[in-house]
Amino acid sequence: MSFDTLGLSAELLRAISEQGYTEPSPVQRKAIPIILQGKDVLAGAQTGTGKTAGFTLPLLQRLSENPLNNGRRPVRALVLTPTRELAAQVGASVQTYGRHLPLQSAVVFGGVKINPQIAKLRRGVDILVATPGRLLDHASQRTVDLSQVEILVLDEADRMLDMGFIHDIRKVMAMLPGKDARQTLLFSATFSNEIKQLANGLLNRPELIEVARRNTTAEKIEQRVHPVDKHRKRELLSHMIGAHDWRQVLVFTRTKHGANRLAQQLEKDGLSAAAIHGNKSQGARTRALAGFKSGNVRVLVATDIAARGLDIDQLPHVVNFELPNVPEDYVHRIGRTGRAGNEGEAVSLVCVDEHKLLRDIERLLKRELPKEVLEGYEPDPSIKAEPIQNGRNGKGRSQPRNQGGGRNRSRSAAKRSGNVRRESGGNSAYGNR
Ligand code: AMP
Numbered sequence: 504m505s506f507d508t509l510g511l512s513a514e515l516l517r518a519i520s521e522q523g524y525t526e527p528s529p530v531q532r533k534a535i536p537i538i539l540q541g542k543d544v545l546a547g548a549q550t551g552t553g554k555t556a557g558f559t560l561p562l563l564q565r566l567s568e569n570p571l572n573n574g575r576r577p578v579r580a581l582v583l584t585p586t587r588e589l590a591a592q593v594g595a596s597v598q599t600y601g602r603h604l605p606l607q608s609a610v611v612f613g614g615v616k617i618n619p620q621i622a623k624l625r626r627g628v629d630i631l632v633a634t635p636g637r638l639l640d641h642a643s644q645r646t647v648d649l650s651q652v653e654i655l656v657l658d659e660a661d662r663m664l665d666m667g668f669i670h671d672i673r674k675v676m677a678m679l680p681g682k683d684a685r686q687t688l689l690f691s692a693t694f695s696n697e698i699k700q701l702a703n704g705l706l707n708r709p710e711l712i713e714v715a716r717r718n719t720t721a722e723k724i725e726q727r728v729h730p731v732d733k734h735r736k737r738e739l740l741s742h743m744i745g746a747h748d749w750r751q752v753l754v755f756t757r758t759k760h761g762a763n764r765l766a767q768q769l770e771k772d773g774l775s776a777a778a779i780h781g782n783k784s785q786g787a788r789t790r791a792l793a794g795f796k797s798g799n800v801r802v803l804v805a806t807d808i809a810a811r812g813l814d815i816d817q818l819p820h821v822v823n824f825e826l827p828n829v830p831e832d833y834v835h836r837i838g839r840t841g842r843a844g845n846e847g848e849a850v851s852l853v854c855v856d857e858h859k860l861l862r863d864i865e866r867l868l869k870r871e872l873p874k875e876v877l878e879g880y881e882p883d884p885s886i887k888a889e890p891i892q893n894g895r896n897g898k899g900r901s902q903p904r905n906q907g908g909g910r911n912r913s914r915s916a917a918k919r920s921g922n923v924r925r926e927s928g929g930n931s932a933y934g935n936r
Pocket residue numbers: 523524525526527528531549550551552553554555556814816842843
């Protein structure tokens with residue numbers, strides 16, 4: 504099936520073919536015609552499924568089909584994302600797919616100066632991609648008007664809730680036209696009761712779209728567990744990278760501190776490495792990501808929240824240096840590899856403390872992961888399991904959702920919603936990533 508049959512305009516089809524896409528992905532096949540009809544959508548789709556083009560293409564088409572001819576340029580489409588990186592990536596997609604259309608777009612997120620964003624908004628923007636905290640900052644300074652929004656997209660809504668953005672989302676909703684007067688598209692990888700509740704309040708008789716979850720379609724990702732003692736993980740990681748000559752490896756740790764420390768240790772081992780997490784400045788995060796994409800940085804060490812939404816094409820290797828506290832995060836992590844039909848490899852280094860986390864993951868995947876003890880790195884059977892620091896040794900989702908606060912929010916935004924941001928050292932599963 505080709506893109507031609509979906510009802511997209513010539514300008515969009517041209518941009519798609521310039522991207523080299525020949526066939527729509529399953530979520531695109533389902534979502535594009537429905538969104539073009541103006542219906543609300545509740546879509547279960549994870550990063551890596553092509554969901555961004557799935558909502559961006561029809562959104563661009565709808566706006567360009569009904570231009571405003573009164574000379575004004577109010578925000579007509581708003582895309583909310585949980586993280587800065589995802590906002591930047593969605594913004595780049597809007598630019599790419601909309602390059603042959605006369606529409607203006609902007610991206611606003613925290614951690615960078617607000618004035619250039621204000622200047623851009625003042626010049627007129629049709630499509631605004633934003634993280635909730637910075638959007639509210641603009642709203643409170645009256646530098647953005649959301650009263651004319653025709654299309655609202657909530658991207659990775661589950662992650663926005665996990666990050667404690669629910670109050671901010673509700674505040675943003677209060678500034679938009681009501682749900683009968685706008686089109687709303689909600690994308691989420693998972694459907695908790697909270698997501699269903701949010702969807703009930705925001706969507707108007709939505710069409711449901713479900714595409715296969717990554718954990719059932721991940722056959723192209725080879726997954727392996729290497730049992731190893733905690734204090735030998737770093738040595739084993741350096742060994743594997745060197746021995747297999749891995750050139751681009753995304754490594755996950757549970758905490759920001761752990762990410763920094765590991766990146767430093769890998770540098771000492773002679774491997775170019777950078778850490779990416781919520782405490783880094785936006786500039787440092789962008790630099791680390793750019794270095795990784797260009798091949799100058801061989802190992803990118805990331806926490807779950809920082810890595811969420813990273814779009815790195817054809818990433819061959821993902822390593823779980825530490826297993827995540829929340830089993831669903833394992834699926835998100837390995838979704839970084841084997842993307843858009845490419846083969847990938849996901850390796851987990853698992854110490855005795857993490858056996859329960861591994862069992863939780865295997866229960867979610869409904870299968871056991873192959874285990875391989877590597878010669879010279881056999882676990883010492885006399886080492887007993889210890890509780891995991893910086894996260895409960897159990898289900899992170901039982902933690903209060905708002906403890907971690909939003910990564911992107913300014914302090915004022917955190918205060919506005921009554922959440923206290925815990926910068927570090929917290930033992931919430933979400934508090935220190
Ligand atoms: P997403 O799930 O939106 O993050 O997209 C995942 C990746 O798939 C991105 O790198 C896109 O550029 C790519 N992609 C999206 N749609 C297609 C398509 N129809 N064919 C090939 N690649 C695609």
